[in-house]
Amino acid sequence: MATEAIELRAHLMRRVGVGATRDELEALADQPYDEIVEELLHPEAHPNPSADLLDRYFPAINSPDVPVAAGSLWIFNLANSGAPLGEKMALFWHHVFATGWFKAEHGPAILHQIETFRGNGLGNLRQILLDLSRDPAMLHWLDNSENHADQINENYGRELLELFSMGIGNYSEDDIKAAARAFTGWTFEQPIPLYPFGGYDTQFSYRDDDHDHDEKTFLGRTGDLNGEDIIDVIVGQEATARFIARHLYSFFVADEQQVPAWSIDPPRDPEAIDQLVAAYMASDGDIRAVMRALLTSDFFKTARFTRVKSPLELVGSAVKLANWPQTPDPAITGWSVATDAMGQKLMDPPSVEGWHTGKEWLDGGTLTERVNFAVEQVMDTSKPGVQSIVSRIAAAGGPVAPGAFVEQCLDLAGPIAASEDTRRVLEEFASEDGPLTFGNDEECAQSEARIGRMLQLVVSCPEYQFA
């Protein structure tokens, strides 16, 4: 049975990635927790090999035209990377700076944006917001390319404040207009049309002759403000620290209410938010420092199974459990189709608010998709993850009593903190065929099939829906 060290590390890996195999957890068990966190905070030391492999073996899948394959590759990297936090931070910023593919239908620009998040996701918020404001996909998505000196389009200015940094209630309508005016002239080079040549990148372009150089006042600062000045003011606000802290808390610690409620309802754990705000203010907005404070805090360590898995996490945890494929394979393209059916179309959120999370991931339709997908992953007992669990259970030589059979499956598939009700139901089912035995080939085959079936039920249980 799992020790506290294993359970804590399993929790950490579920949150910074999509979980870990038992072999991986055992390898981490003796390493000091803070040291593991420090390594996770530096993902740049572990580049993802998969893109090169895909280019070589499956060039058609790696096409940038439509981001379906890229979404699957993202899940693959989360499941197989030695440094999942870089991938998870990219996902975090994608949740916050939700940019949809459907408006531009320009895959290369969306992929470029996610790649930027991979690179700067643990950096300083000032750099993150600067990169975001210069990102062609964002410039198009929120119409800043239509924001001109003589004709303001305030879409980006508004959402930068409302959804990307400070949250509603911390600025006025006049501040929105000033921010919009400051970002006039921030646009992108028209890309070469996607067809017939395939994906071409576009790039940021600043046009001074289309910039409004008149005086503006934004949150108390007055002058010929440009976009950089707006971002400078924003990142120094405690409201920004609080808003980003709440996002990080909701994404990594425990489900918060949906964003529109934040200006009215207090956080679930105000002290935790205060700690994160303090880390932000002390480091001048260094996200790595805030994440260090978060991952090493007691409030994080004790918040187990307090978040509903996002569709990506559900799919990722199930393929990680099956532990297949470990090298890129065409079969992975189905993964982002699966998250789509569960309500999360990667790189194509429904609106700039991003996805509603937590309980709102769950309804009759999405629960059906989640259960069916997870069951399908463990159905084939030849998959390495299932084989690993079978050989661990068989290692003692048997016989394994029904109660121990259920405990071991819950333990090795997580460990999953199943309720007494769930354990009892599974144990009654296990009892119908008596203890697991491994005396001869036939018994081994039967026991393997029973373990596979038990794992299908384990990933169907209510507790499996939580991370």
Next chain:
Amino acid sequence: MPKINGRDPVLVVVQLSGGLDFMNTLIPHTSEYYRKSRPTVGVASEDVLPLNDELGWHPATAPLKELYDAGNVAVVQGIGYENSSRSHFRAMDIWHTCEPTKISTEGWLARATRDLDPNSENPLTAVSFGRGLPRALAAAGVTTTSIGDLDHFGLMTKVEAQQEREQDLAIFKRMYTPAVGTGIVRDYLAQTGRDVLKGVDMLRDVPSRYSSTIEYGQNPIARALRDVVRVHTAGLGTRVFYTQHAGYDYHSLEPETHPRLLTELTEALSDFMADLREHNASEEVTVMVFTEFGRRIKDNGSGTDHGSGGGAYIIGDHVAGGLYSEYPSIKPEDWLYGEDLRHTIDFRGIYGTVLEQWMRMDPTAIVNGQFEQISPYKVTAD
């Protein structure tokens, strides 16, 4: 229970996400202010489909205009509320919860569903098509069903051995029936799991029982409205249907996007009514189409920004067709904040209208108060 066509009255809600441009749907094309305000996205007088001396339909609404001319459409002009929010998300929350001044997570249609089915006996009393559940249908203890794909709806569908699958489903049911409460989210999850099983059983045969001569378009709103007909005609007791059509947030490229969406929407609505009539299942249905806000009066050179004073549309066989409430004044001295249409009727009164006059329910607690209603029905359930 009041009946119509021998059946319980049914409400079909169509949500247009992003903010449909009301001013470019029912167009005040003869006004000089319209011309001046909309040099880029304006529609020329010779292109509109005439309605009266002042207003014309956008040319892409032809299928809806046909229903309107047949007397089946009540247009609610200038729908909105005080201090209209320009945030999509806050605005949509307000429309979903009927709470313009505070945050609520309880949806108005969930409250209606609670009144229709107080003991949650039928998980299909309210059905939403599409991924995820809109807040309008969400409330603790209220059971609603969300269907992503009606043709593949079920649990453990990959388990091939029938006996194993039945056993799995029985175990699933027990795992999702905890003996004691375990917290709000887990209780909700458990309830959702049990409802899936019940809903799966009820919906199993629906696709095979439906046939129709109507050929719908290949787009999400057409598919969703066809699914409404399939479930409604199966007679499973659904009283509230919810569908969504997204993409109306045209800050740019409005002249390209708006007509495409209007064509998809109005063709789908027209096919929907024809399909219901083919099945003698139209009389009991009323459709309400809404969006979270109208758009700014002046265009921005490519599209329009978020505004207020939108429109809603009530459609049905027994609707007294015509224009309701008043078209917001487009004279500059009347503009809200100097740039927006001023709403002329509160949306909660329109919800109240369909709830009280069509569904025969008391709307007061559902819409959080009493608001001015309109009289858009010739015949109602009795």
